[in-house]
Amino acid sequence: MESNCKSIVWFRRDLRIEDNPALAAAARDGSVLPVFIWCPKEEGPYIPGRVSRWWLKQSLIQLEQSLKSLGAELVLIKAESTLSALLDCIGAIGATKVVYNHLYDPVSLVRDHNITQKLGEKGVGVQSYNGELLHEPWEVYGDNGNAFTTFDAYFDECLKLQTGSVTQLPPCCLVPATGKVEKCLIDELGLEDESEKSSNVLLGRGWSPGWANANKAFTRFIENHLLNYSKDRLRVHGNCTSLLSPHLHFGELSVRKVFSSVLMKQTVWKNEQNLVGENSANLFLKAIRLREYSRYICFNFPFTHERLLLSNLKFFPWNADQEHFKAWRQGRTGYPLVDAGMRELWATGWIHNRIRVIVSSFFVKFLVLPWQWGMRYFWDTLLDADLENDILGWQYISGGLPDGHALERMDFPQVQGFKYDPDGDYIRQWLPELAQIPCEWIHHPYDAPEYVLESAGVDLGSNYPKPIIDIDLARARLIEAISIMRGKDLSAKVDGTDEEVFDNYDTNISLAMPNVVVKGKSLFPDASSHHRRVTSMQNWKNVFINKKRLNSSKGERVLEDESRGCSSGGDRSKTDDDLHSTAESRLGKRQATCSDRDPFSFPHNGSTMSQHMENMPSKIGIKKSIDHFTRFIIGNLYLDSTHDCV
The missing domain is CATH 1.10.579.10 (DNA Cyclobutane Dipyrimidine Photolyase, subunit A, domain 3)
Incomplete structure (x- = not known):
């Protein structure tokens, strides 16, 4: 352990203490300051909606309790700028490095690169880790060096790669970094206002956010429902599938743990010649790969949130009714x-x-x-x-x-x-x-x-x-x-x-x-x-x-x-019945009524993705190939940013 190293653990969509590479690395190196920064301004047009913010709030509450039990307090910050908030934390405790787990959507890629670059200029080390995927996007390419644009080709290539299946246990304890940091209470983040609380009560009756609850939900699924997943997954009525997608989205559940556990089940059923179980496990593992493929597409083609990957619909006359x-x-x-x-x-x-x-x-x-x-x-x-x-x-x-x-x-x-x-x-x-x-x-x-x-x-x-x-x-x-x-x-x-x-x-x-x-x-x-x-x-x-x-x-x-x-x-x-996401229905457990009022509302703050992209350094030079962007991100955002603690 580097006892003089003070690390800021920057939590985002990795709200767990188990198998969290960034948290584990910081705990090994010295004292830590766990931080979650809520900066809706930087989300551009993709500020989470009401129900998603409700889940985030509940998950943060459980993470806060878990970190406290290990000896460190989660610092919650509502900020206008994530970079400014991190710099304030660095100054308050004299931090020597910032650690975080990767995200792959366009907004996060731009923000993470800018923050890494600015911190590096100020002499602050940055280390980033893979806490979400079995294989990171830049690890899966064809022989010609191009990104795959079909799932089958991507899936076949992934099967050739070795998947790290060893998950890390939670740290036995955390040494808190000392210093006075400005923080706020969970209710002060503004994730849930008074007008939303009555509606959100129903959500709490059907769902249990948080990393500990995520592990319980996964255990129930793998022990009670995975065997018949191949048959039950197509029924739209009743509690018949995994219900894990919110847990996976917020990083409450380790994908490596899910993958390795299901793989073990598949091996057991294969040895028992249980074809139903083996097929169910295979379908679920493909669903996990499909989730990974979504990250892969967004990383390699970061414009796909606005424009189709193919240009065949360039002149399609959409009906704006x-x-x-x-x-x-x-x-x-x-x-x-x-x-x-x-x-x-x-x-x-x-x-x-x-x-x-x-x-x-x-x-x-x-x-x-x-x-x-x-x-x-x-x-x-x-x-x-x-x-x-x-x-x-x-x-x-x-x-x-x-x-x-x-x-x-x-x-x-x-x-x-x-x-x-x-x-x-x-x-x-x-x-x-x-x-x-x-x-x-x-x-x-x-x-x-x-x-x-x-x-x-x-x-x-x-x-x-x-x-x-x-x-x-x-x-x-x-x-x-x-x-x-x-x-x-x-x-x-x-x-x-x-x-x-x-x-x-x-x-x-x-x-x-x-x-x-x-x-x-x-x-x-x-x-x-x-x-x-x-x-x-x-x-x-x-x-x-x-x-x-x-x-x-x-x-x-x-x-x-x-x-x-x-x-x-x-x-x-046939493949249409083969791949399914882990997000499935909880109909059998929930009862709710639908209001006739207009449910549509789009949050906005006047910041478009174009403005986010304009903040990218001009040296990227994306003129002839999207691969330039990929190589730039790999070279500057992830590889060069893993500076040692000084």
Whole structure:
């Protein structure tokens, strides 16, 4: 132990004491000051929503208690600048280094690089660690040095790499660094205001945040539910899957621990020739890899939160219909399975992944709404709101990935309903107005005879809406939009104006985000239309890549996005049933009601991703290849930043 070394442990989305590389390293080297800095200004347009902030608050409370039991107190700081807050802490205790675990989303990458650079200039050592992934993004590349753009290729490469399965135990004790540090109480962070507390009470009845609770939830799953995961995971009604996604997002649960534990189970079942268990374990391990792939895509292509990875939708005529958007998020589309999912989301902050697939597919394919709108709404309303996972899912549904669903593919809600909710239990739970509809008509009441509706007490257009769009009309409109897109794309190529750039929304980037009015008051009374736009990254217009590596080979299977993918009634790829995220439904344990009030609100602070990216040093020089960005981050953010403590 370097007894004279004083380390600041900068907690972010690694809210655990077990298998926390940054905390373990600091504890070995000397005294520590654990710090969590809440700086919403630096999150740009991606400030966590109400339910996500509730979870963060509860998780911090448990982390605070755990660190205190080890001998060190968690310092909570609300700041305008993370760098300034860290510098204040460094000065207060005379810290010689700052340690943290990596994050991979674009906002964090830029912030971490800038902070590392500034601290280095002031002579403060920085050490960063892998606390979230089995393999970090720069460890998985093809023979040509390019990043993979299909999950199968990425997955196959990962299988060749050795996975570190040894997890670190929590430190037996911590030596607190001495010094007077300005801090605040948990309630002073502003993660939960008074108006939100009554709504958040329901969340506490169904969920138990915190790293200790995460370990308990994982133990219950692996002992009681993993065996039948392959069969149960597709049911949208009932507590049938892992429910681990919020724990994983906030870093309460070590991915290495999850992976190694499931791998051990798989080995046991394989030796016992238990094919069901072996298949279940294999599917769950693929789900973990799919989560890793979302980080991989965001790291290598940091513009994907705004623009599709492929440029095939560059000229797609999105329909910026605010009324359709409102009907979708309020669960009043007239399609029961879609409406049940959206009402559950608003009431509980959570929906089964298959429902996420269905509602997002309906959003893009039937309503032809801009996919960024849907992704932002998910971000604002999900407990497990995860930028990287949501990017992967929405891009996959929108046909923006080489192995994603074709844009022409339409999965009809009633077909999906009979497949995943055959008895209508899920719909009856979240749409009580349809509770008396017979199973035969529960997924398409608009086709039911009048006497069936009357006996069930359903008055379409009154107590339950008629479909906002006819299926045949939706199909025709999608086909027309695709035809327009291809015509414009062909014209651009003929005219020689087509560019091989990732700038799929040149003609649509100014689509205004709806200015929603709740109870007669605009949520953006002082905001300009610029602040309500889909965020832009004009800095990245000159980012070129080789299109050849975006073409998936004919032999590759279609990527399932159970984490955000889409299924069909007939021509669904086998892989569509193979991959599932660990985020699943807690329906059997929760009861909540959905309000009819408009649930949509977008936090904003006037800072766009473009402004964040403008802070990147000019020496990055991203002009010809996105690989330059990758090499820069690796070379400057992670490798050169691991200075020794002095």
